[in-house]
Each structure stands twice: as structure tokens, then as C-alpha cells.
Amino acid sequence: MTVITGLGVVAPTGVGVADYWATTLAGKSGIDRIRRFDPSPYSTQLAGEVDDFESGDHVPAKLLAQTDRMTHFAFAGADMALTDAGADPADFPEYDRAVVTANSAGGVEYGQRELQKMWSGGPMRVSAYMSVAWFYAATTGQLSIHHGLRGPCGLIATEQAGALDAIGHARRQLRRGARLAVTGGTDAPLSPACMVAQLATGMLSSGADPTAAYLPFDSRAAGYVPGEGGAIMIMERREDAERRGAERIYGEVAGYAATFDPAPESGRGPTLARAIRSALDDARIAPGDVDAVFADGYGVPDLDRQEARALTEVFGPRGVPVTVPKTATGRMYSGGAALDVAAALLAMRDGVLPPTPHVNELAADCPLDLVRTEPRELTVRHALVCARGVGGFNSALVLRTAA
Structure with a gap:
């Protein structure tokens, strides 16, 4: 039996489980006009942005220049989840610590910034970290390095389905012998270039009213609004969690x-x-x-x-x-x-x-x-x-x- 013992949340409606859950139960919306860049040229001008998030509060200083916002969300989520689970990876055999995450957009903010440097100043202006920061698997790799997760590692890229697939794969690794799995998914798809790519699907809402732009199953439905953030969780075999005296078990997968x-x-x-x-x-x-x-x-x-x-x-x-x-x-x-x-x-x-x-x-x-x-x-x-x-x-x- 595989169980979830820790949660970490970064969402437009709250950073941290308590804040997110309180605003979610209250029906409070985090959707508003995009502030990260000027959305005026685009038919979609609304998004769910994580406003109260400072990357420097969650990411080691030396890694800030090497990583994208999608990975910053995962760093924050993983730290919160591990603390919530009362689990220190160092207490587990190093090759029994797994990490499987999902990503869909890649490091688009980082990539756009570095490409703009190249267009304005030439290729020597581009950071060497561009080669890895944009990559879908960067989050899994950075979490593996930072937390010493040297067991099975994986990345799932199946868009919105990705996090469920990551959790399913993490469960598989636990059944095969891993004792701790850091899993979940984060995305940060809000940059001008990424907005153009999303608009090409024809599925984004052009509504200007944040309370009426994204209405699934509603007779007025006319597309969706993009958002950023995600959740990271800690998975273990139940017997291992109970043996170490886990503070809580949220549920079984x-x-x-x-x-x-x-x-x-x-x-x-x-x-x-x-x-x-x-x-x-x-x-x-x-x-x-x-x-x-x-x-x-x-x-x-x-x-x-x-x-x-x-x-x-x-x-x-x-x-x-x-x-x-x-x-x-x-x-x-x-x-x-x-x-x-x-x-x-x-x-x-x-x-x-x-x-x-x-x-x-x-x-x-x-x-x-x-x-x-x-x-x-x-x-x-x-x-x-x-x-x-x-x-x-x-x-x-x-x-x-x-x-």
C-alpha cells in the first residue's frame, strides 16, 4: 500500500496548504489580468498568477540564476511537503529515494529571457545554464541533486494528465523497492512566447471578466484560462511510514x-x-x-x-x-x-x-x-x-x- 504523507502547494490562491485550502473552500479566485507582462497584444489577457511568491525565499541563491520559475515552485513545494511529512531524505538509504515530477511548458520564462539577450547582444550574452534550465526534466534533476534523491528518477510530459501519471509512476517505484518518493507537478507557462504557443490551440478563453472567463460544464463555457503553480507530495509505503512514526497519512493511492x-x-x-x-x-x-x-x-x-x-x-x-x-x-x-x-x-x-x-x-x-x-x-x-x-x-x- 502506498500512501501520501506530505503536501506542498504553490497556487494562485495561496502558497502553503493552509492558505490554499482556506481560499479554495471560500471560493476565492486567483484569476485576474496578467501582470507578469503586458497582455494587451493577446486575445487572452487573464491568468492565475502566483503573486505572493518570492523565489529567493525558497531557492538557494546560487541556483536562482540556473533555474526557471517552474523549478522554483517545485523547490518550495518539496520543502513544504518534506516538512509536512516529517521526513528527512538523509534518513533513507540514498538509492531508495525516488523523485518523479511532471512538467508541460518547460522553463519558458528563462528561455525567453536568454533568447532576448541573444537577439539584442549576441550568443555570448546567453547563460550557459540555458542548456538545462528550460528542459522539462530540470525540476526532477534539481530536486534530485538538492535533496540527494539518488534512487529512481523520472519526468512525465503528458500535459494536464502529467501529475497523475507521475504519481502512478512513483507508486510503481515504491512497489519496486524505493522507500521515499517526491512527486507531483509544477508549471510556469506565463511568458509572451508561451502565450503565443497556448493561443495556437484555440482553446483559451478571450473573456475579460475574471469571474466568467473559465466556466467548465457551464452553458456559457468558451475556453479556459491558463494558470501557474502546482503541488509536490511525499509518497511512501504505508509500513515504512508507520515504522518511522510519520506525523500524518493523508490517504492511499x-x-x-x-x-x-x-x-x-x-x-x-x-x-x-x-x-x-x-x-x-x-x-x-x-x-x-x-x-x-x-x-x-x-x-x-x-x-x-x-x-x-x-x-x-x-x-x-x-x-x-x-x-x-x-x-x-x-x-x-x-x-x-x-x-x-x-x-x-x-x-x-x-x-x-x-x-x-x-x-x-x-x-x-x-x-x-x-x-x-x-x-x-x-x-x-x-x-x-x-x-x-x-x-x-x-x-x-x-x-x-x-x-
């Missing part, structure tokens, strides 16, 4: 599955429902055992219908409470599903589901029991987290209370 959608021209449909069923089978539970679903919630009407259809196929119309707390943060790519996992674990701990801010007019073709304006008190023994990534990735994760 009971089931996981991933599927890949066929090409549209194949005539076959999306496979999210199969991923959900496979995750339930892995957890050895039936659909009726699931108490809550943390949905992917694209905010794109066609994709919302696909997810609603998958949930209805497995659970029946309005068959299980569903929530999408990321409407307060934006879609954070590899950080988004990690944050959903953190929210699901906290919901199980406190017996309450967070709301889905701003969604008021549920679309007729999305027959879901969506938790909307207010939190809902609910005993949650099993929670399902769903995530999809651009390109056809689908992942589902079942969490179970540790009791």
Missing part, C-alpha cells in the same frame, strides 16, 4: 490508470471512461464506492461534453458529486492535476468538498451533480481525480482514506 485517445479520423471515441473504469478496477472498488470526483474541467464545450459523457457512463446522470476547484486558479497544466490531488486529500481529511467558483448555468448536456457556489459537507472515503492532456492523454487516480 489506491488506483491509477491511463489511456490514449485514438486519432479523430479513426471513428473511435475518447477513452476517458475506460481510464476511469481501469482505475476503479485497480483500486478494487465499484463506481458506487466513489464519493466524489475532481473533474478535469476543460471549459471547452465539446471537451466538457466528452468528460460529462464519460462520468455519466460510469456513474450515471448526477450519480456522484463533482467539483472543479481549478476554476479559481486556471488550468495549470502539469500543476493542475497535482493540485486537484492535494484538494481531494484535504477534502477527505475535513469531510468537505470545495466549490466550483463562477459556474452558475450548468449546460443541459452535462448532467452532473456539480458542487457550485458553496462547499458541501460530505464524508469522502474514495475520491476520483481525472485529468486530460492535449494530444489524447487521459489519466484517472483513485484516492482512499488511510483509516
Whole structure:
């Protein structure tokens, strides 16, 4: 049995578990007009930015010039998670310490800054660290070096599904003999160049009202808002956690599955429902055992219908409470599903589901029991987290209370 013993959160709605959870239950939104750069030239001008985050407070000074904001978020999250778990990596055999993270955008801020130096001053102005800071695997590598995590290391790049895939891979490594795994996902996709790349998908919202721009499953849905941040967590085998006297166990990673959608021209449909069923089978539970679903919630009407259809196929119309707390943060790519996992674990701990801010007019073709304006008190023994990534990735994760 693999369990989660520590959480670290960096989100537009709060840095740290306590702040994030309080604002999430209150339905407070972190979406606003972009301040990192002038968004005026772009059709999407809103995002979920982490404003109260100073990289220097979380990253060793010598590493600040070598790393991107995506990695700074992970440094902060890992430190918080390890402290929360009461775990010192040095207390574990050095080759039994694993690290598996997810990333989607890469170090885009760092990369854009260094390329601008090259355009204005020539190639000799570019930092040597450009060769690694932008790379998707930089976060895993830096965490491995900084914390001495010399066991199995990995990086997952499956966009929004990435963090669930990273957690699934970390569970695999623990089953193979690792004793501690640092896992999760972070992304920092807010730079002008990265905004251009995101706009090319045609899925971003052009809405100017922060309270109406990102509305998954709503009849007014017209795209999503990007966000930055994520969550890092500590995973262990339960017997190891209990043996060392872990301060808390948030929950068990009971089931996981991933599927890949066929090409549209194949005539076959999306496979999210199969991923959900496979995750339930892995957890050895039936659909009726699931108490809550943390949905992917694209905010794109066609994709919302696909997810609603998958949930209805497995659970029946309005068959299980569903929530999408990321409407307060934006879609954070590899950080988004990690944050959903953190929210699901906290919901199980406190017996309450967070709301889905701003969604008021549920679309007729999305027959879901969506938790909307207010939190809902609910005993949650099993929670399902769903995530999809651009390109056809689908992942589902079942969490179970540790009791």
C-alpha cells in the first residue's frame, strides 16, 4: 500500500496548504489580468498568477540564476511537503529515494529571457545554464541533486494528465523497492512566447471578466484560462511510514490508470471512461464506492461534453458529486492535476468538498451533480481525480482514506 504523507502547494490562491485550502473552500479566485507582462497584444489577457511568491525565499541563491520559475515552485513545494511529512531524505538509504515530477511548458520564462539577450547582444550574452534550465526534466534533476534523491528518477510530459501519471509512476517505484518518493507537478507557462504557443490551440478563453472567463460544464463555457503553480507530495509505503512514526497519512493511492485517445479520423471515441473504469478496477472498488470526483474541467464545450459523457457512463446522470476547484486558479497544466490531488486529500481529511467558483448555468448536456457556489459537507472515503492532456492523454487516480 502506498500512501501520501506530505503536501506542498504553490497556487494562485495561496502558497502553503493552509492558505490554499482556506481560499479554495471560500471560493476565492486567483484569476485576474496578467501582470507578469503586458497582455494587451493577446486575445487572452487573464491568468492565475502566483503573486505572493518570492523565489529567493525558497531557492538557494546560487541556483536562482540556473533555474526557471517552474523549478522554483517545485523547490518550495518539496520543502513544504518534506516538512509536512516529517521526513528527512538523509534518513533513507540514498538509492531508495525516488523523485518523479511532471512538467508541460518547460522553463519558458528563462528561455525567453536568454533568447532576448541573444537577439539584442549576441550568443555570448546567453547563460550557459540555458542548456538545462528550460528542459522539462530540470525540476526532477534539481530536486534530485538538492535533496540527494539518488534512487529512481523520472519526468512525465503528458500535459494536464502529467501529475497523475507521475504519481502512478512513483507508486510503481515504491512497489519496486524505493522507500521515499517526491512527486507531483509544477508549471510556469506565463511568458509572451508561451502565450503565443497556448493561443495556437484555440482553446483559451478571450473573456475579460475574471469571474466568467473559465466556466467548465457551464452553458456559457468558451475556453479556459491558463494558470501557474502546482503541488509536490511525499509518497511512501504505508509500513515504512508507520515504522518511522510519520506525523500524518493523508490517504492511499489506491488506483491509477491511463489511456490514449485514438486519432479523430479513426471513428473511435475518447477513452476517458475506460481510464476511469481501469482505475476503479485497480483500486478494487465499484463506481458506487466513489464519493466524489475532481473533474478535469476543460471549459471547452465539446471537451466538457466528452468528460460529462464519460462520468455519466460510469456513474450515471448526477450519480456522484463533482467539483472543479481549478476554476479559481486556471488550468495549470502539469500543476493542475497535482493540485486537484492535494484538494481531494484535504477534502477527505475535513469531510468537505470545495466549490466550483463562477459556474452558475450548468449546460443541459452535462448532467452532473456539480458542487457550485458553496462547499458541501460530505464524508469522502474514495475520491476520483481525472485529468486530460492535449494530444489524447487521459489519466484517472483513485484516492482512499488511510483509516
